Amino acid sequence: AQSVTQLGSHVSVSEGALVLLRCNYSSSVPPYLFWYVQYPNQGLQLLLKYTTGATLVKGINGFEAEFKKSETSFHLTKPSAHMSDAAEYFCAVSLFTGTASKLTFGTGTRLQVTL
Amino acid sequence: SAVISQKPSRDICQRGTSLTIQCQVDSQVTMMFWYRQQPGQSLTLIATANQGSEATYESGFVIDKFPISRPNLTFSTLTVSNMSPEDSSIYLCSVGYGGTGELFFGEGSRLTVL
Numbered sequence: 001a002q003s004v005t006q007l008g009s010h011v012s013v014s015e016g017a018l019v020l021l022r023c024n025y026s027s028s029v030p031p032y033l034f035w036y037v038q039y040p041n042q043g044l045q046l047l048l049k050y051t052t053g054a055t056l057v058k059g060i061n062g063f064e065a066e067f068k069k070s071e072t073s074f075h076l077t078k079p080s081a082h083m084s085d086a087a088e089y090f091c092a093v094s095l096f097t098g099t100a101s102k103l104t105f106g107t108g109t110r111l112q113v114t115l
Numbered sequence: 116s117a118v119i120s121q122k123p124s125r126d127i128c129q130r131g132t133s134l135t136i137q138c139q140v141d142s143q144v145t146m147m148f149w150y151r152q153q154p155g156q157s158l159t160l161i162a163t164a165n166q167g168s169e170a171t172y173e174s175g176f177v178i179d180k181f182p183i184s185r186p187n188l189t190f191s192t193l194t195v196s197n198m199s200p201e202d203s204s205i206y207l208c209s210v211g212y213g214g215t216g217e218l219f220f221g222e223g224s225r226l227t228v229l
Contacts, residue, residue, distance in 0.1 A: 043207060043220040045220075049217055106157060
């Protein structure tokens with residue numbers, strides 16, 4: 001079985017500061033990992049994904065994440081926060097069962113960006 | 116990617132009634148899923164909607180409470196039956212195309228049960 005742990009349900013940063021949202025996973029097989037963002041009253045939007053290959057993954061809106069197998073981590077970063085980044089962020093891990101892929105989500109981290 | 120339309124976008128319902136949520140995708144998709152997001156919570160998978168056969172439910176979810184239909188590769192419905200205030204949630208339809216697990220989500224149906 002696979003699981004995801006997001007450390008910190010709320011993170012607050014100043015505009016222009018580094019954003020770091022933490023995600024650790026547990027998986028019995030090589031994982032596929034995802035970060036999704038949810039803006040208020042909207043559905044989920046894929047930020048980035050890791051499947052195979054390069055461990056540093058770049059996504060939309062200047063976000064990136066690094067897959068570290070030794071640390072079982074997939075932390076999300078952005079060098080400089082913008083007010084528009086305020087949202088809920090979900091880390092997720094995929095398990096392909098052979099007939100369908102299921103995503104297991106972390107509990108989410110709410111990012112607040114202050115002036 | 117896919118364009119996923121859900122109806123209704125929100126509704127307020129009375130206890131004991133049922134509501135059917137529709138999910139329409141602009142292209143044929145292999146996999147369709149229904150998730151629930153309770154207030155302030157993460158997403159929990161309710162079931163996999165299988166085309167032409169019964170849905171596959173996750174632990175804690177049953178067909179009598181959440182009947183699902185998927186008559187073709189672009190459409191599915193989720194019914195929330197005999198609703199109680201505990202069913203107040205956002206219900207999200209999601210679709211996937213391949214084995215990596217990447218999913219695309221509709222904007223969700225926000226349900227409030229009084």
